[in-house]
Amino acid sequence: MSVLFVSLPVALFLAATAVGAFLWxxxxxxxxxxxxxxxxxxxxESPTKPKSTSPEGTSKSSVKPRA
Amino acid sequence: MPTEAAESTVERIAAxxxxxxxxxxxxxxxxxxxxxxxxxxxxxxxxxxxSAYGIIHACGLDEYYRLRDELSGERIPASQEGSRFEEFxxxxxxxxxxxxxxxxxxxxxxxxxxxxxxxxxxxxxxxQIIPGVIDARIWMARSTVRITWHPAxxxxxxxxxxxxxxxYTPHPCSADTVNSVRRxxxxxxxxxxxxxxxxAGNNMLIAIAxxxxxxxxxxxxxxxxxxxxxxxxxxxxxxxxxLVFFRGALAAIRSKMPHLDIPLALGLGVGAIGGLxxxxxxxxxxxxxxxxxxxxxxxxxxxxQGRGQRxxxxxxxxxxxxxxxxxxxxxxxxxxxxxxxxxxxxxxxEVHVGESLPADGTVEFGTSSVDESLLTGETLPRDVxxxxxxxxxxxxxxxxxxxxxxxxxxxxxxxxxxxxVEGVSRERTGVFDLVHRWSGYFVVIVLVLAIATGIxxxxxxxxxxxxxxxxxxxxxxxCALGLATPLAVxxxxxxxxxxxxxxxxxxxxERLSRPGRVWLDKTGxxxxxxxxxxxxxGDSSIASAVIAIExxxxxPIARALVSSLEGKGHRADGWQAEDIRHWQGGGISGVVDxxxxxxxxxxxxxxxxxxxxxxxxxxxxQSLTVGHTPVVVGVDGSVVAVAGLGDQLRPEAxxxxxxxxxxxxxxGILSGDHPRIVEQVARQLAMVQDDxxxxxxxxxxxxxxxxxxxxxxxxxxxxxINDSAALASASVxxxxxxxxxxxxxxxxxxxxxxxxxxxxxxxxGSRRTLRVIHRNxxxxxxxxxxxxxxxxxxxxxxxxxxxxMPASSLTVVGLxxxxxxxxxRS
Numbered sequence: 001m002s003v004l005f006v007s008l009p010v011a012l013f014l015a016a017t018a019v020g021a022f023l024w025x026x027x028x029x030x031x032x033x034x035x036x037x038x039x040x041x042x043x044x045e046s047p048t049k050p051k052s053t054s055p056e057g058t059s060k061s062s063v064k065p066r067a
Numbered sequence: 068m069p070t071e072a073a074e075s076t077v078e079r080i081a082a083x084x085x086x087x088x089x090x091x092x093x094x095x096x097x098x099x100x101x102x103x104x105x106x107x108x109x110x111x112x113x114x115x116x117x118s119a120y121g122i123i124h125a126c127g128l129d130e131y132y133r134l135r136d137e138l139s140g141e142r143i144p145a146s147q148e149g150s151r152f153e154e155f156x157x158x159x160x161x162x163x164x165x166x167x168x169x170x171x172x173x174x175x176x177x178x179x180x181x182x183x184x185x186x187x188x189x190x191x192x193x194x195q196i197i198p199g200v201i202d203a204r205i206w207m208a209r210s211t212v213r214i215t216w217h218p219a220x221x222x223x224x225x226x227x228x229x230x231x232x233x234x235y236t237p238h239p240c241s242a243d244t245v246n247s248v249r250r251x252x253x254x255x256x257x258x259x260x261x262x263x264x265x266x267a268g269n270n271m272l273i274a275i276a277x278x279x280x281x282x283x284x285x286x287x288x289x290x291x292x293x294x295x296x297x298x299x300x301x302x303x304x305x306x307x308x309x310l311v312f313f314r315g316a317l318a319a320i321r322s323k324m325p326h327l328d329i330p331l332a333l334g335l336g337v338g339a340i341g342g343l344x345x346x347x348x349x350x351x352x353x354x355x356x357x358x359x360x361x362x363x364x365x366x367x368x369x370x371x372q373g374r375g376q377r378x379x380x381x382x383x384x385x386x387x388x389x390x391x392x393x394x395x396x397x398x399x400x401x402x403x404x405x406x407x408x409x410x411x412x413x414x415x416x417e418v419h420v421g422e423s424l425p426a427d428g429t430v431e432f433g434t435s436s437v438d439e440s441l442l443t444g445e446t447l448p449r450d451v452x453x454x455x456x457x458x459x460x461x462x463x464x465x466x467x468x469x470x471x472x473x474x475x476x477x478x479x480x481x482x483x484x485x486x487x488v489e490g491v492s493r494e495r496t497g498v499f500d501l502v503h504r505w506s507g508y509f510v511v512i513v514l515v516l517a518i519a520t521g522i523x524x525x526x527x528x529x530x531x532x533x534x535x536x537x538x539x540x541x542x543x544x545x546c547a548l549g550l551a552t553p554l555a556v557x558x559x560x561x562x563x564x565x566x567x568x569x570x571x572x573x574x575x576x577e578r579l580s581r582p583g584r585v586w587l588d589k590t591g592x593x594x595x596x597x598x599x600x601x602x603x604x605g606d607s608s609i610a611s612a613v614i615a616i617e618x619x620x621x622x623p624i625a626r627a628l629v630s631s632l633e634g635k636g637h638r639a640d641g642w643q644a645e646d647i648r649h650w651q652g653g654g655i656s657g658v659v660d661x662x663x664x665x666x667x668x669x670x671x672x673x674x675x676x677x678x679x680x681x682x683x684x685x686x687x688x689q690s691l692t693v694g695h696t697p698v699v700v701g702v703d704g705s706v707v708a709v710a711g712l713g714d715q716l717r718p719e720a721x722x723x724x725x726x727x728x729x730x731x732x733x734x735g736i737l738s739g740d741h742p743r744i745v746e747q748v749a750r751q752l753a754m755v756q757d758d759x760x761x762x763x764x765x766x767x768x769x770x771x772x773x774x775x776x777x778x779x780x781x782x783x784x785x786x787x788i789n790d791s792a793a794l795a796s797a798s799v800x801x802x803x804x805x806x807x808x809x810x811x812x813x814x815x816x817x818x819x820x821x822x823x824x825x826x827x828x829x830x831x832g833s834r835r836t837l838r839v840i841h842r843n844x845x846x847x848x849x850x851x852x853x854x855x856x857x858x859x860x861x862x863x864x865x866x867x868x869x870x871x872m873p874a875s876s877l878t879v880v881g882l883x884x885x886x887x888x889x890x891x892r893s
Contacts, residue, residue, distance in 0.1 A: 004289060008296055012269065019265045023258050031257060032250065035207040039184035040191070 093120040094234075119233050126196045128189060135185035152227035154393035154406040155239075163408055164239045165223070171201055172218045176237035178230065181210045190235065197221055197229055211240060238392070256373065259308040260366050266304035267356075267363035271869075273297045274356035278866050294353055298346040301355025305339045309362040325507025327549055331365065333510065334544030341537035351534050352865050354541045357872055361546050364876055368553035372573055390459050390481065394425035397469060410475045418463045418470060421621050427479040428470035430455045435466035438623060440590070442481065442789055443739040443764065447696065448622060460788075464621050465649040481788075484765055488792045488813045505844060506545065513543050513855070520859045531861060539858035542868045547847030551879040555843050555886075559836040562889035567820035568829050575815050576840070578798045579833035582731035583780030586772060586793070587724075589738035589748055591786040592803050592823070594714040598623060600631030601695055601715075604686035605708030607637075609700055612659040613666060614639035619647045620655055624698060627712055628666075665701040678705035686711075694747030714744075716751055723823035724752045730830055732782070735759055737768050739789050768793040784826060785814075801826060832889040839886040843879045850875035 025031065090096065092109045093116035104110035111117035123131055154160055166173045180186070186205075190212055193203035199221030204213045214226060230237045277293050279285075312335060315328030338358050345351035394410050395402050395417040402417055410416065410426050418424055424437070434452040439461040448464055451457055457470060459479040476482055517536050524532035556573040563570050570576075590596050603610075610632050617625040618639070644657040644664075654667025665672060669687050672679070683699075683706050690697040690711030700708040724734050735758035738745045742761030749759040760771070768783075769792040775781040776798050783790065783797035786805065791813040794800030800814035804821040811817045818825040854871050857863045 004292060008292065012296065012300070015265055015269050019262055022261050026254050026258050026261070031254070033206045033208065036187060036205050039187045039207065 091116050093117070093123075115232065115234075122196060122229065122232060123189070126192070128192055128195065131185055131189045134188050135183065150228075150231060150393075152224040152231070152237075152392075153404050155223040155227050157404075157406045157409065159409040160239070160406040161223075163406075168215065170217075171215050172223075173213060173215045174223065175240050176212050176214065176227075176230070177240040178210055178212055178235040178237055180235045181205065181207065181212075186235070189233065190230070193226070193229070197226055200226060212237075253373075256366075256370060259311070260363075260370050263304050263308040263359070263363040263366050266300050266308075267359040270297055270300045270304070270356040270359040273300065274865070274869060278869075281866070291349065294346050294349075297353060297355040298343060301339065301342065301353075301358050304359040304362045305335050308366055309335055309358075312362075312365070325504060325510070327506040327545065330506055330510045330513060330543075330545050331361075331549065333513070334540050335361065337537055338541040338544070341533070345534075352538065354538070354865050354868055357541060357865070357868050360869075360872060361544055364546055365549045368550040371557040372553035390479075391423050391425050395419070408476070410472060412472050412475055412478075414472045414475075416470050416472060417467065419467050420463060420465060423462045424457055424459050424470065426459045426470075426472045426476070427474040428457060428472045430457060431469050431471050433466050433468035435468045436464045436622065438462040438464055440623075440787075442484075447624075447741075462621075464623075484788075484792060487766070487769065488795050506548065509545055509548070509851075513540065516543075516855055516859060523859075524861065535858060535861050535863075538863045538868070539855055542854035542858050542863055542871060543851045545847065545851060546872060547850055547875040547879050548844065550876055551843035551847050551883065552840055554880060555836065555840045555883040558883050558886075559832065559839070559888040563829070563832055566825065566828060566832075566890050567818065568825050568832075568889070569817040569819060570815065570829075571817075572815040575799050576833045576836040578780050579782070579830055580837040581780055583733070583782070583798070584775055585727055585732045585734045585782045585784065586737045586775075586797075587734065588783075588785035588787065588790050589736050589740055589745055590714065591805065592784055593720045593736065593748055593752070594716050596714065596786070596805070598627035598696075598712045598714055600628065600635075600710055601693075601713050602686070602690060602711035603708065604710075605680075605683055605700070605706075607708070609664070609702060609707055610635075610637040611639040611642060612644075612662065612664050612702075613700060615642040615644040615659050616647065616655055616657040616664055616666060619644060619657070620649065622655075624696065624712060625655065628698065628710065631712075663703050667699060669697055669699055672699040672701055672706060675701065677701050680706065683707075683709050694744050716748060717822065719822050719824055721752060723827060726827045727830070730827075732830075733758070737763055737771060737783075737785075737793065739763050739765070739768075765789040765792050769796055772797045783814075784823075801829070828889065835886075836888045839883060839888060842886070843882050846878050846882060847875060850878070 090110065091112035093111060096112045109120070111120065123129065164174055178190070181190070187207065190205055191203050193214065194200045197216075199217050201215040201217065202213075203215075205211070206213070216223070216226060227237050273293055273296050277285075277290070277297070280290060280293070312328050312331045315326060316332035319326030319329055335358060338354050341351075342353040342355050342358070345353050390407055392407055393404050394407055394414075396405050396410070397415040397417055407425050414426075415431065416425060416428070420435070430451050430453055432453065434450070436448040436450045437457055438448045439458065440448075442458060442460055451468070456473075457468075458481065459475075460481045474480070474482075477486065517539055520539055521532050521536045524535050553573070556576065559576065560570050560573075587593050614629050614632050614637060617628050620626075642659055644659050647655065647657040649655055650667060650671060654665065654671035656663070656665045656667075658664070665675060665677075686709040687697045687699065690709070690713075693711070693713070695711040695713035698710045698712060699706055700710065727734050734752075735754065736745060736749055736752075738759070738761050740761055745759055745761035763771070765788070768790065772781055772783050772793040773796045776796065780798045782799045782801060783793045784801045784803060785791075785794055786803045790802075794802060795813035799816060801816045801818065802811045802814035803818050803823070816829060818829075850871065854863070854868070857867065
């Protein structure tokens with residue numbers, strides 16, 4: 001059972017990484033607006049769109065299968 | 068595809084309606100009779116809608132109409148303001164609101180018209196509508212959009228014009244420090260909650276291993292390992308996210324006010340130090356899992372409590388809402404359009420008909436009448452001429468005037484009022500007094516118990532004494548107390564919101580449970596808030612001519628006359644009034660169909676010395692006695708008709724006032740309107756002389772409400788800017804539906820449904836909510852007595868503590884969510 005001496009710190013480290021990732025995304029403003037994205041995901045990609053604007057295009061296509 | 072969409076739009080609108088009604092293809096409003104559908108089958112109620120449709124259609128965005136109909140019933144008519152927004156390109160504006168970002172510019176606009184997903188869809192396609200716009204991102208909860216664009220390719224004024232045409236009039240909102248500080252605080256709070264949550268979860272897992280080891284046996288070195296791991300995680304949560312409780316306790320001790328943070332910090336501190344000591348020595352019990360869960364649940368309670376308050380806070384300031392965005396400054400022969408921020412004292416400004424005044428000043432040139440109802444609540448406009456003082460925010464109704472600025476921006480009367488409102492709002496503490504009062508007793512009882520336990524156990528078994536005292540302090544930590552109230556309040560707020568009652572502060576419930584004084588605003592709260600025609604004496608065939616003349620005026624009486632007469636079926640299509648003249652002292656004249664028509668106050672017609680039949684004279688007297696404003700119509704030398712206009716009492720006002728009285732509240736009226744008109748309303752509501760006051764300035768309302776609030780619960784119910792200071796300083800301010808946004812922001816409660824009945828529901832719901840809170844407090848107190856009893860007896864172990872704590876929390880969660888507060892009993 002001495003593996004515990006390794007696995008417990010590893011487990012705690014993993015948990016800390018997850019918390020760190022959350023804090024990072026929080027700092028980037030990902031959790032500022034929790035209302036608009038739920039509307040945005042309802043829209044299908046417009047077929048007549050002349051040029052794809054970069055940040056929107058990626059976020060929408062990843063959400064599309066759920067809609 | 069665009070043409071297909073356009074056709075389906077027409078079909079959809081035409082299908083469910085009778086063949087006679089034609090609806091606007093853009094906003095789906097009924098078509099005015101003067102406009103006919105276009106040759107291509109599309110119909111527009113105004114040129115604004117036509118150009119909005121043009122923009123949307125030309126960019127292939129017809130999808131908007133489909134989305135809008137699917138997602139929301141509401142429609143946004145296009146703006147008819149037709150402003151060119153040139154002031155947005157002025158250097159002062161650019162300096163204040165625009166931020167440079169990587170070769171482009173960024174600006175935040177507040178768009179009050181945003182309300183549904185279709186709006187998000189349409190506005191975020193702004194880059195398709197205007198070349199040069201890089202990105203438009205909407206933030207729904209704040210109704211703002213962040214626009215990034217290349218200033219070299221397109222001017223901001225053009226973007227603003229496009230938004231305005233689509234029906235979303237943009238208001239600049241500066242990224243002011245208050246909002247960004249608040250946002251940082253919200254992020255920090257969520258971050259701390261995340262850390263506390265992760266610590267609690269992990270520590271519980273570690274604790275499960277320890278308990279399992281206790282029952283089934285476990286190697287000593289593993290026990291040590293897990294105890295150290297538990298101590299590490301516990302320390303992180305107590306001295307990381309948990310630090311807020313120590314800070315709060317310190318502040319409470321310094322200000323000598325009882326506060327829930329004191330018993331919490333005591334329990335956490337003793338638990339952490341004791342636990343650390345036992346971890347080092349390897350003997351005794353550790354409670355780190357309980358401490359971690361405690362910190363998490365308490366922070367969760369606070370987070371829930373703060374949520375409602377955070378949402379409401381970010382809005383455009385009161386001053387910005389009242390004053391126009393631009394002013395016309397006279398420089399010698401030239402008139403230049405400048406943003407409001409560039410107006411200085413001593414400037415000469417030109418104000419056109421229909422505009423609102425950008426600053427306080429004195430009239431230098433021209434005569435007009437100004438509508439000051441926004442600021443004072445007075446329904447009828449005031450005449451101004453050379454030398455008259457005018458205030459920012461009032462509307463110029465009948466003639467172009469030039470004013471010399473005496474006070475601009477913050478120094479104007481509106482600016483001072485805005486500062487007053489913001490100051491009063493800041494004074495509000497937002498603490499839940501009840502819990503803190505209880506926690507004062509709590510600390511004393513727990514400390515006495517702890518000392519007694521320590522003394523008693525040191526007689527019996529000195530080695531165990533410290534351990535039992537630590538256990539007592541940890542288990543009697545008022546976790547349920549800290550969670551019970553925020554949760555009960557949050558649940559009640561959620562239920563109330565479903566009833567269209569939006570409650571911002573948690574203290575509302577406690578304050579409304581004890582009846583005191585209710586002050587009601589008159590205009591817009593007790594009454595409908597708009598003038599309408601109540602009586603018409605004399606010749607009704609003249610009505611069409613009256614419409615033809617009065618539709619040329621922006622005076623509130625003129626507009627009320629036109630809409631009331633049109634509502635009664637009178638039409639003036641094809642009639643054209645000529646030689647329209649506005650008269651000082653309330654009057655308008657014109658020539659319709661070859662007849663000279665005079666419309667005005669009784670005094671104006673008196674001055675003309677026209678023939679006046681006696682029955683029409685008594686009609687004037689009659690409408691004066693019932694509190695209405697008489698409007699006299701004369702044709703070619705004789706008076707032919709008298710119209711009585713007045714503001715109507717809301718249908719439910721009498722019942723609502725009666726219901727409030729039966730609940731023990733004393734009801735009164737505070738109004739800025741003329742005492743004679745207030746008296747009429749007060750009489751209909753069976754109020755005695757001392758209960759109503761008229762001709763009050765916003766500042767006087769504030770003084771009355773604040774003085775009363777020092778002695779008893781004072782509730783202010785109002786809707787206008789002139790109420791906002793009083794709303795902010797009342798024990799509970801209630802802003803009614805349809806009011807100015809400034810009053811919404813300064814009040815603690817906003818009714819999103821018209822009428823006064825929600826006020827009654829709010830009072831009843833508050834009583835029920837307070838009962839739930841009391842029940843929760845009793846339940847959590849029972850738990851604490853039980854736990855403290857076990858600890859004093861020395862039978863508590865970490866396992867028992869770990870079981871008791873969630874059990875008590877679950878009890879209050881259950882009690883809070885299942886109890887009936889607002890709405891129908893489920």
